[in-house]
Amino acid sequence: MTGALDAAEVWERLRGVRCEADAVAAGLVRAGEGGPGAGGVVGAADTARVADAADTRRAGGAADPRRAGGDDDLAPGARLLLDRYLSLCLAGPYVTFAQLGQSLDGFIATRTGDADYVTGEEDRDHLHRLRALADAVVVGAGTAVSDNPRLTVRTCSGANPVRVVIDPRGRVARDCHLFTDGSAPTLWVVGPDREDGQAVPGRVGDGVEVLTLPDREAFAPRALVRTLAARGLGRVLVEGGGVTVSRFLHERALHRLYVTVAPVLLGDGVPGIRFDGPDVMRDALRPPVRRSSVGEDTLFELDLRGEAFAGEDEGSL
Numbered sequence: 001m002t003g004a005l006d007a008a009e010v011w012e013r014l015r016g017v018r019c020e021a022d023a024v025a026a027g028l029v030r031a032g033e034g035g036p037g038a039g040g041v042v043g044a045a046d047t048a049r050v051a052d053a054a055d056t057r058r059a060g061g062a063a064d065p066r067r068a069g070g071d072d073d074l075a076p077g078a079r080l081l082l083d084r085y086l087s088l089c090l091a092g093p094y095v096t097f098a099q100l101g102q103s104l105d106g107f108i109a110t111r112t113g114d115a116d117y118v119t120g121e122e123d124r125d126h127l128h129r130l131r132a133l134a135d136a137v138v139v140g141a142g143t144a145v146s147d148n149p150r151l152t153v154r155t156c157s158g159a160n161p162v163r164v165v166i167d168p169r170g171r172v173a174r175d176c177h178l179f180t181d182g183s184a185p186t187l188w189v190v191g192p193d194r195e196d197g198q199a200v201p202g203r204v205g206d207g208v209e210v211l212t213l214p215d216r217e218a219f220a221p222r223a224l225v226r227t228l229a230a231r232g233l234g235r236v237l238v239e240g241g242g243v244t245v246s247r248f249l250h251e252r253a254l255h256r257l258y259v260t261v262a263p264v265l266l267g268d269g270v271p272g273i274r275f276d277g278p279d280v281m282r283d284a285l286r287p288p289v290r291r292s293s294v295g296e297d298t299l300f301e302l303d304l305r306g307e308a309f310a311g312e313d314e315g316s317l
């Protein structure tokens, strides 16, 4: 396979794609292939590329080496990256996506809060790639307290996103990694008062900005997305936990949701997605979905664009 793009090269190219023109310049799609629908879980670009590769084979011709479109152009692993992430990259500069790893019975951690680890190594690689494609990674106070996460990109190449902690009561410890390790800028989003009645400090450590929102309404997911977009953080990964992702989902602030299901049963634990559901199955949320295997786990990629930001002009973000 002379000149085939390997997975590392495809990943480097993908990381630079924020619109169709970027993808064309990177040789990942042809002009017109990344048009309307391309930001979906199975975008127009994917369809066009598959069709084109088939045409090329039927015609007995060689694939265009400039373009990672046909199977002939791609080394093993590169095709998977392109299929999984190109549509997200083509979703544009404003996209909110969430990821959760859960057990078969719908829990994201044990009842003691241990989430180390629910899903397998390949899913963690996937999570790090999502971080690398995001401008900001958001977690709720529960996750910051329970996991003391770093939220950095470690298993693939890519810049660390800005780390955002939603902590209206200011309960996250000042000595947690996010506030002390200096690995990436951190935005600590707090309400006016701490749960112990003390005012939240205006300054924490180097690289940590305290953003004090005036009231609960300012913490509504759509308002938070607008606040981040106004700071140049248009691509937002909501990384957990269940309460935070559920709020974003229920308030239609997500364009896409990745849920990785591991073949493990916990019986009880920290719930994943929970919201006021419908009374009858016919009213259930059934967005377009794409399934794929990630090691022993199954990744479900839900296209929520039909739901997201309903009634709002996304262009105003």
Ligand SMILES: NC(=O)c1ccc[n+]([C@@H]2O[C@H](COP(=O)([O-])OP(=O)(O)OC[C@H]3O[C@@H](n4cnc5c(N)ncnc54)[C@H](OP(=O)(O)O)[C@@H]3O)[C@@H](O)[C@H]2O)c1
Pocket: 099, 100, 101, 102, 108, 109, 112, 113, 114, 115, 118, 139, 140, 141, 142, 143, 144, 146, 147, 166, 167, 168, 169, 170, 171, 219, 220, 221, 239, 240, 241, 242, 243, 244, 245, 247, 270
């Ligand atoms: N398997 C996975 O994929 C995964 C991923 C992440 C975390 N986890 C696990 O999940 C557990 C934590 O999840 P969790 O669901 O309990 O908590 P969480 O979602 O991490 O945090 C929820 C809290 O964050 C604050 N918050 C989030 N969004 C808000 C909003 N829009 N407005 C106001 N406040 C908001 C609230 O803080 P207040 O309560 O202070 O008001 C809320 O109670 C941990 O055990 C962690 O290990 C698993």
